[in-house]
Amino acid sequence: MRKDWVLTQESFDALLAWLSPDREQAGAKYEEIRTRLITIFTCRACGEPEDLADETINRVINKLPEIKDGFIGDPARYFYGVANNVHKESLRPKPTPAPPPPSTDADEIERELKCLERCMQQLPKAKRELLVEYYQDEKSAKIDHRKHLAVRLGIAINALRIRAHRGRVSLADCVRDCLSATAA
Amino acid sequence: MQIEAKEHALIRQYLLGRLPESGSAGLEERLLTDSEFYEELLISEEELIDAYLAGRLSAAERQDFENHFMISPERQEKVRFARALKRYVAAAATAAAAPELAPEMPPVSEKETASFAASASPANGMSTSPRAATYREKRSIFSFLVIRSPLLAYSLAAAVVVLAAITIVTVQNTTRHEATHFAAVTISPGGASRSGDQAHQEVRIPGDADGVRLQLKLAANQYHYYECTIQNAAGDTVISQTSLTPRLVDGQPAIIIEIATAQLPPGEYRAKVSGVQPGGNSESVDSYYFRVLK
Numbered sequence: 001m002r003k004d005w006v007l008t009q010e011s012f013d014a015l016l017a018w019l020s021p022d023r024e025q026a027g028a029k030y031e032e033i034r035t036r037l038i039t040i041f042t043c044r045a046c047g048e049p050e051d052l053a054d055e056t057i058n059r060v061i062n063k064l065p066e067i068k069d070g071f072i073g074d075p076a077r078y079f080y081g082v083a084n085n086v087h088k089e090s091l092r093p094k095p096t097p098a099p100p101p102p103s104t105d106a107d108e109i110e111r112e113l114k115c116l117e118r119c120m121q122q123l124p125k126a127k128r129e130l131l132v133e134y135y136q137d138e139k140s141a142k143i144d145h146r147k148h149l150a151v152r153l154g155i156a157i158n159a160l161r162i163r164a165h166r167g168r169v170s171l172a173d174c175v176r177d178c179l180s181a182t183a184a
Numbered sequence: 185m186q187i188e189a190k191e192h193a194l195i196r197q198y199l200l201g202r203l204p205e206s207g208s209a210g211l212e213e214r215l216l217t218d219s220e221f222y223e224e225l226l227i228s229e230e231e232l233i234d235a236y237l238a239g240r241l242s243a244a245e246r247q248d249f250e251n252h253f254m255i256s257p258e259r260q261e262k263v264r265f266a267r268a269l270k271r272y273v274a275a276a277a278t279a280a281a282a283p284e285l286a287p288e289m290p291p292v293s294e295k296e297t298a299s300f301a302a303s304a305s306p307a308n309g310m311s312t313s314p315r316a317a318t319y320r321e322k323r324s325i326f327s328f329l330v331i332r333s334p335l336l337a338y339s340l341a342a343a344v345v346v347l348a349a350i351t352i353v354t355v356q357n358t359t360r361h362e363a364t365h366f367a368a369v370t371i372s373p374g375g376a377s378r379s380g381d382q383a384h385q386e387v388r389i390p391g392d393a394d395g396v397r398l399q400l401k402l403a404a405n406q407y408h409y410y411e412c413t414i415q416n417a418a419g420d421t422v423i424s425q426t427s428l429t430p431r432l433v434d435g436q437p438a439i440i441i442e443i444a445t446a447q448l449p450p451g452e453y454r455a456k457v458s459g460v461q462p463g464g465n466s467e468s469v470d471s472y473y474f475r476v477l478k
């Protein structure tokens with residue numbers, strides 16, 4: 001894979017300008033595309049999804065002077081085409097097997113639980129209760145429980161799923177921060 | 185925009201690495217351009233992880249989950265987080281179900297105020313902190329007394345303490361009598377009988393038992409967690425539990441499953457125990473064959 005090309009501030013600015021005339025929106029769009037490329041490479045079981053996403057972005061930036069005037073549509077589609085090429089190239093050398101998962105000892109589990117508890121306490125009460133209620137019970141009891149919860153909150157089941165997911169994501173972020181802070 | 189059921193199924197297949205390249209191209213392009221669809225994928229990821237931890241995936245799905253989905257460290261981290269959340273929620277639900285013996289008290293210090301406010305039982309009576317009991321404040325229950333004589337105040341206070349203690353003991357005893365009665369049964373890993381069939385150990389459930397505490401003995405404790413699925417003779421799953429940690433029974437590690445008698449009508453059963461490695465991979469440990477008699 002080609003890695004000799006160096007990203008300059010000027011070329012990066014050009015990319016942002018292509019994504020949106022509003023710099024803030026362009027920055028958000030850039031982050032969005034990068035995150036989703038990482039997800040796609042992860043779903044394809046690539047060993048280093050972040051590196052592949054960055055390589056894809058670098059190549060798009062490199063090609064930008066040639067394509068930006070003529071390209072019509074969502075720029076994300078162009079990234080996707082480039083990502084496919086990057087992925088194919090990454091498959092040429094036999095991928096090294098994934099490293100074994102890091103060991104998780106009892107202390108680590110306890111630390112994660114403590115962080116989770118701390119983060120739960122930091123959440124607004126309504127959000128905390130929603131998470132606990134949403135994820136409790138098993139199988140059919142869980143389905144019934146969620147239906148009742150959605151009715152009580154006056155929202156559709158799918159809206160409840162999304163609300164619980166967003167709460168879970170912010171909780172996971174908090175736990176990650178807490179774990180890095182306590183590890184330091 | 186509502187995501188259709190067939191799209192849910194497609195996303196699930198994609199996450200498990202089951203979609204061919206031609207089938208996943210349209211889906212991946214949409215992931216890049218459609219924010220709702222991308223969020224749906226993230227939700228499906230969480231649901232898949234939860235189903236894995238709850239033992240709700242088929243054997244084939246489980247294999248794909250472990251060999252494909254779990255390959256990245258980020259996803260392993262998500263599985264660890266989901267496992268911790270599952271434990272937290274189970275503990276919080278148990279704490280919420282436990283009877284409240286004392287009313288909530290106002291906290292004293294600012295630090296404790298924050299901790300208390302965060303963990304206090306909400307209006308519906310559910311405490312969301314599994315350690316809520318430990319955070320509960322020790323308030324002076326005699327603060328309402330307006331008595332100037334310290335001696336009289338302390339005498340009254342002592343009398344109230346004795347009365348309160350008697351009341352609590354009485355309530356606890358009453359609760360104990362009304363508590364669920366589990367009949368403990370220890371089962372060793374099952375071997376084959378001479379005829380080649382599995383030898384079923386007999387489990388007799390007393391008439392007054394509300395449930396059975398199955399103590400499945402392990403040859404060794406080699407895993408971080410264990411999972412157990414109990415199936416009836418028809419192969420239907422009666423109960424499935426994950427994140428189990430062994431306890432000592434007669435000096436030997438054992439997995440303990442509590443199950444209501446209603447879920448165990450007379451008949452033959454098989455309990456399958458798997459051990460879960462730190463990365464989340466599970467391996468079959470042993471099977472236990474038993475016959476329920478009443």
